[in-house]
Amino acid sequence: xxxxxxxxxxxxxxxxxxxxLGEVWPDxxxxxxxxxxxxxxxxxxxxxxxxxxxxxxxxxxxGLEVAAAAAEASPATQTVFVTxxxxxxxxxxxxxxVDYLLKPVARSRxxxxxxxxxARMASGPADARALAALVGQLTQLxxxxxxxxKEPPLVWLTASAGAETRLIMVEDIAYFQSDTKYTVVMTxxxxxxxxxxxxxxxxxxxxxxxxxxxxxxxxxxxxxxxxARDDTGRGIxxxxxxxxxxxxxxxxxxxxxxx
Numbered sequence: 297x298x299x300x301x302x303x304x305x306x307x308x309x310x311x312x313x314x315x316x317l318g319e320v321w322p323d324x325x326x327x328x329x330x331x332x333x334x335x336x337x338x339x340x341x342x343x344x345x346x347x348x349x350x351x352x353x354x355x356x357x358x359g360l361e362v363a364a365a366a367a368e369a370s371p372a373t374q375t376v377f378v379t380x381x382x383x384x385x386x387x388x389x390x391x392x393x394v395d396y397l398l399k400p401v402a403r404s405r406x407x408x409x410x411x412x413x414x415a416r417m418a419s420g421p422a423d424a425r426a427l428a429a430l431v432g433q434l435t436q437l438x439x440x441x442x443x444x445x446k447e448p449p450l451v452w453l454t455a456s457a458g459a460e461t462r463l464i465m466v467e468d469i470a471y472f473q474s475d476t477k478y479t480v481v482m483t484x485x486x487x488x489x490x491x492x493x494x495x496x497x498x499x500x501x502x503x504x505x506x507x508x509x510x511x512x513x514x515x516x517x518x519x520x521x522x523x524a525r526d527d528t529g530r531g532i533x534x535x536x537x538x539x540x541x542x543x544x545x546x547x548x549x550x551x552x553x554x555x
Contacts, residue, residue, distance in 0.1 A: 297325045299345035303336035303362065304329075304378060305354045313349060313378070313401055320403065321410050332495060333357025334508045334548075341369040341547035347413060349397070352379045356498035356508045357551075363394075365550035374413055449502035455481045455488035462488050470519040470538050472497055474512045484537035507551065509533060509544045523552050 300317070304310035314329050324347070328339035333354045340348055340362070348366065350359035357365075363375045375394045378401070395409045452465050464481060473480045478489045479497065494514060497506075501514065508514050509531070521536045523544070531544025531552070544552070 297323060298347065299325050299327045299343055300347040300349065301336055301339045301343065301345045302326060302329045302349045303331075303333060303354065303359065304349075304351040305331050306351075307331070309351075309399060309401075313397075316401060316403060316406055317349075320406050332498065333359065333362045334511055337362045337365055337369070337547045338511060338545065340366045340373060344370045345373055346417065347374045347376065349376045349378055352377050352381070355495075356503070356514075358503075361551060365547055368550045369547045374416060376409060376413070449505075450500040453481070453490065455490040457486070457488040464488065466501070467516075467518075470516055470535050471542060472506075472514040473542075482538065509542060509548050509551075511545065513542055515542060525549070 302310060302314055302317070304313060310329055310331065314326055317324060317326065327343045327345060328336070330336040330339055333350075333356050336348070336350060336359075337357060339345075348363075350362050352359040359377055359379075363377070366373055366375070377394060377396045378399060379396060380399045382398070395412055397405060397409060450466050452463055454461050454463055456462075464483060468483050470482050470484065472490075472494065473482065474494045479492055479494060481488045481490050494508070494512060497514060498508065505517055506514050507517055515533060519535050519537060521534045524532050524534070526532055530546065531549045533542040533544060535542070
C-alpha cells in the first residue's frame with residue numbers, strides 16, 4: 297500500500313482533503329495528517345511516503361521548505377503543493393516537477409492529480425534536482441506574496457522569571473524550547489517561562505529570523521554562532537551568547553545547507 301503525508305494548517309481544509317483522498321484513492325494509506333511544516337517534515341523522514349500533499353503557506357516551516365528538506369530526507373517522495381495562489385500553481389504545473397491543487401480542492405482536480413502522480417511513479421523516482429530548482433524559483437516568487445500572519449511579527453513578550461514578570465524584546469531571545477506545560481524563553485541573561493506552545497509562537501514570530509530546528513525548539517538565526525554535525529551525524533547548534541548547545545533533528549539539517 298502506498299503511503300502519504302498531508303500537511304495543512306487549517307483543520308477544516310486538512311480534514312476535507314483527507315476525506316476526499318479516501319474517496320478518490322481508497323488504497324492510499326495516509327500515515328500522517330499534520331497541522332504544521334515541522335511535523336510534516338518529521339513524518340516524511342520517518343515514514344518515507346511515496347506522496348506528500350504540502351500546503352505552501354504554513355506557519356514555521358512552509359511547504360516549500362518542507363519539500364526542499366524532504367528531497368534529502370525522502371528522495372522518492374512525490375510532492376503535491378496545495379495553494380491558494382495561482383502564481384505558485386501555474387509555475388509548478390508548467391515546470392512539471394510537481395503537481396498542485398488550488399484551494400478549495402475540487403474532486404475532479406484531485407482525480408486528475410492522482411492520475412498524474414500514478415503515471416510519474418510508474419516512470420521512475422522523483423527528480424530531486426528538478427524539485428529543488430522549482431522550490432528555489434517558488435521561494436523567490438513567494439517573497440512578493442503576503443505572509444501567513446496578517447499581523448506584524450511579535451516585537452516583545454512577557455514571561456515569568458520566578459516571582460517576576462519580565463518584558464523581553466524578541467530580538468534578544470536566543471531560542472524557545474518547550475516542555476510539557478511551558479515554553480522556556482532563553483536570553484543571554486537567563487531563562488523565563490511562557491504559557492504559549494511552540495505552535496502558537498510560530499504564528500507570530502518573524503519566519504526570516506526564527507527557525508524551528510526540532511519539534512520542541514525554535515532558534516533565533518542571529519544568535520547562532522555555528523552549526524555542525526557530531527560523530528553520529530546529528531546536528532548541533534552553538535550559540536553566541538549561551539554556553540549550551542541545541543540539537544537539530546536530522547530532517548531539519550537540510551534547512552541549513554546554505555548557511
